[in-house]
Amino acid sequence: MSSDSLIERAPTQDELDLLNYQSRIERPVRMKIPEMCHDEKLRHIIFSGQFSVDTLEDLASTADKIRALSRYRAGQNFLTNLLSHKRAMLYFTQPSTRTFLSFMAACQILGITCNEVRDPTTSSETKGETRLDSIRMFSSYFDLIIMRSKLARLAESCAYLMNDLEESGNRSVPIINAGSGADEHPTQSLLDIYTLQRSFQFTDPKDSPVSTRFEKLRKESPNLVKGLAHKVYGFCGDIGRGRTVRSLAGLLSNYEGVTLVFIAPNDPTLALRDDLRRRLTSRGVQIHEVESFEDRIEGTPVIEMLDALYMTRIQKEHNDPADEANFSELDLSRYKLTPELVARLKTYVPILHPFPRDQHFGEIPPEIDDDPRAMYFRQARNGMWIRAALLASVFGVEHQISRFFNDEMTTI
Amino acid sequence: MSSDSLIERAPTQDELDLLNYQSRIERPVRMKIPEMCHDEKLRHIIFSGQFSVDTLEDLASTADKIRALSRYRAGQNFLTNLLSHKRAMLYFTQPSTRTFLSFMAACQILGITCNEVRDPTTSSETKGETRLDSIRMFSSYFDLIIMRSKLARLAESCAYLMNDLEESGNRSVPIINAGSGADEHPTQSLLDIYTLQRSFQFTDPKDSPVSTRFEKLRKESPNLVKGLAHKVYGFCGDIGRGRTVRSLAGLLSNYEGVTLVFIAPNDPTLALRDDLRRRLTSRGVQIHEVESFEDRIEGTPVIEMLDALYMTRIQKEHNDPADEANFSELDLSRYKLTPELVARLKTYVPILHPFPRDQHFGEIPPEIDDDPRAMYFRQARNGMWIRAALLASVFGVEHQISRFFNDEMTTI
């Protein structure tokens, strides 16, 4: 549509609503974060930038407790009654079975009843209803809206709508962003971090309540510490277009002494983008960009120096014709993991992947699935637990969970 | 299909089923109402004509109690366990996100598990199953069917099917009509009435348990009484095609001393239809038909004499070519509310709208949303509470709710 045609007619209310939020949307994230809180607690979950290291530790601790409680009937009963009076709406106008089911399961663990809207092209919109009228109407019936949309910033706009409603004394509910366009997907980065947190506890509760694994590892790697700080993280594949890479790298930059190694072709589409490089270096993160796992940093091949490895899929569905031409000249086989490469990883290195993996490209062939370092399936299940923890936090019941855990788990 | 072609082949069982109910369907509503009851209690909810003033008062009272109980954990627990052994089916072959979600939420408040059928073109119908076989099969699995269909009278036919099954000693479940074609949508009129009941209590429980607002209003309007009787109700916009207008006007005609003012263009499509005018006047309702809020009745402009205002959308999707031609000569801007008009309404006048409103026509511009008289968003939420009350009544647990409310709310 040319700008002339815009001038010819009056703007619709939908367009006016968007303009109304535009100036707030354009502010830097750090200015917006306080508005997503409520008495310094998480209220709306819109950006991964909302999660401080403290918040991430609290959420992981709550997730661990939910997980432990759900192994016992008494704990399950406690959990499924905890929020049984709450009703969530999953407004998923951009389909995503994986994220959808993970949120459904997370809700159900805490007893939250779920409802879904997948196709918004209802009669209401053809009858001239604005998007914000629809969302406000939905908020009449539910206590929480979890939304996934192709429209970048729709979740953020809805958060502002809810804040405005609250200020004018009206009903208002929390908004959780479950993915908005190519933009933000904050709960994906939560589950990536939680998987790393679990791995770097060096305590697998499936094996023993007090693991001695860490002590053993320290003999091989005397500098090893628990936790996410002071570690080397490798990101391999489609770095340029990886929304999950960007978010996770951003969160890792909050931890001390972190080194990030990006293993990607020297290609404008696939390599690290300037804006992310600048953001990370400005925060004091040490960055390396290499083209292969075999490249050496201070004499050591990358594959042998990593503490964690985050694999990604080449997002070929976003290729443009120039990409097709460029990629055919690249040796993309370097960005596929092989059993030989895995054998050279340190013994404790968690291998993550945001999934789905691509069977045709084969960035992680299935032979690797049985390796104890393959964390990508546990990662999906971790997403369920950390989302349950997030919901508990949004509804303010995390302390109830802690109390029950402390009181009951000793007697079970 | 010509009648000849009908003669050429034997009627299908689906057609025979319909004929079988046709003679019952064609009776006047008052003859049918007793069949929708069970021991003088509501059983199937098919027509808005089923709701007597007493029933409306009982339902509002139950809705108020459910609403109050749902503010406390003990009350929520009571409610979500009340009907947790019941399973409802929402058979929504005509999509309606709004009504669907409202019923879902209403069920969930009382712990009823919901299931949905949205697309009935399953393999069963292509395999030659009759509609009644399908409905009877569905009734095997559920305790209640809430149905919305484009087929006028499908819900009514299903109610007869269930009654016939019951008489022959078979399993039978209640049917709730959630909108059948252009015909009936009884729970919409319930929520309109409930919104008026709440407004005309002149007691906002959000502010204080015993409000003094009514006393203050009486000083300005000495004739003001509580309740729906003896009030002036304005209906503005598309009166002719408004299913909700017809139902609400019908229910209001049961109250004493009611005056209805219809503000609509003098156009055969949009103005009050003869049948509704006759029905209302035959019941002793005082009626005025005007073309503008500025028209005067006994010297007073309509906008200043109303006790309640029901706005509607021009249903342009039902326009035929003649309508298009006629409407272009009308001044439809008269049927849009403005801040200036709202300022002239009495201070207590609830503004209702069945929603969605039309952003392109603009019958209620968003500037009005912040006015305390704007009830249209609360109206949607009221729909959830009154539907919960209706479900409680159909399952016969309204007295349990009253008992719990009386016993517990004094101690909370």
Next chain:
Amino acid sequence: MSSDSLIERAPTQDELDLLNYQSRIERPVRMKIPEMCHDEKLRHIIFSGQFSVDTLEDLASTADKIRALSRYRAGQNFLTNLLSHKRAMLYFTQPSTRTFLSFMAACQILGITCNEVRDPTTSSETKGETRLDSIRMFSSYFDLIIMRSKLARLAESCAYLMNDLEESGNRSVPIINAGSGADEHPTQSLLDIYTLQRSFQFTDPKDSPVSTRFEKLRKESPNLVKGLAHKVYGFCGDIGRGRTVRSLAGLLSNYEGVTLVFIAPNDPTLALRDDLRRRLTSRGVQIHEVESFEDRIEGTPVIEMLDALYMTRIQKEHNDPADEANFSELDLSRYKLTPELVARLKTYVPILHPFPRDQHFGEIPPEIDDDPRAMYFRQARNGMWIRAALLASVFGVEHQISRFFNDEMTTI
């Protein structure tokens, strides 16, 4: 696709996965059955061949108890809390409203939370995810997968995947086959058997706790015994293509002294197929094949000698052109039940039909619905109860149900 084109490219992982299971799939059923168990208890439900007579008796007994408990509030509360910590996924990529709703209801009776995936063409598969990756991912979030697919053997493959995961110490959940192509639909045969079990108890609990009906019947039919053994079962209609006929006949062949009468046209598509005939006779079942209810066996017309009658629909949607030509020469009216035929059935003969019935063909006209022998609607509801019993068994809570039943039902 020609085999040449297969050679030209490397197989996809999806194809390799299938090949990987192919050799296991091709084994005879009896070799596979132990792998579907877990400590001699049902784990995955894939084939109707898994149900021994003892298993069928146990399941019917559990179903009867669930049914009885669900009539009382205390029993309902017990049941809806029994598995309230479990989450099922209904992966129904082949639509079936009937089976879907029946499983949903069965889950809900036991408090299991349900989630559904109906359309698997999500972004994940277009991104190159293998089917097994998808299923394994789903299994992360849920405790049970109930699947219906057009792909014969998909459920079986998934059961092997889960077994392999379990062996390698990974998370694994039970798989229930809710219909896979033209192949197996084990829970349909369960409900058919359960309906016969109920009928041949000769004790209708709706009437009296200790019925005297059986004693009365014995006066007319001195050889009558309780239970499924030593009975004559008639199957009428589309025997050749009837998946339900094949499964039910197979299960009945486990009972002693069973006679099966197939009433079908002498047509290669519709008549009993060689493989089933061989399988049944090899198990010592007595078989008769006739073309009409009027045909005589040892002097008695078939219609008068049956103990149970299983009607079916002619599956005309599977007709090929040769069938169309052949069928037009057959007298298919012989395979329709009439009130006159029903009048000649023994007084206790249950009439079953897997439903839907075909209104255009009319194999069971609605006049027959009121006959007390018409069991086809109860049969659908029986499906819900027996599926609930199956779920209870898979989750190992059938003994809890028995204990509660024995303790509480005496005091109710």
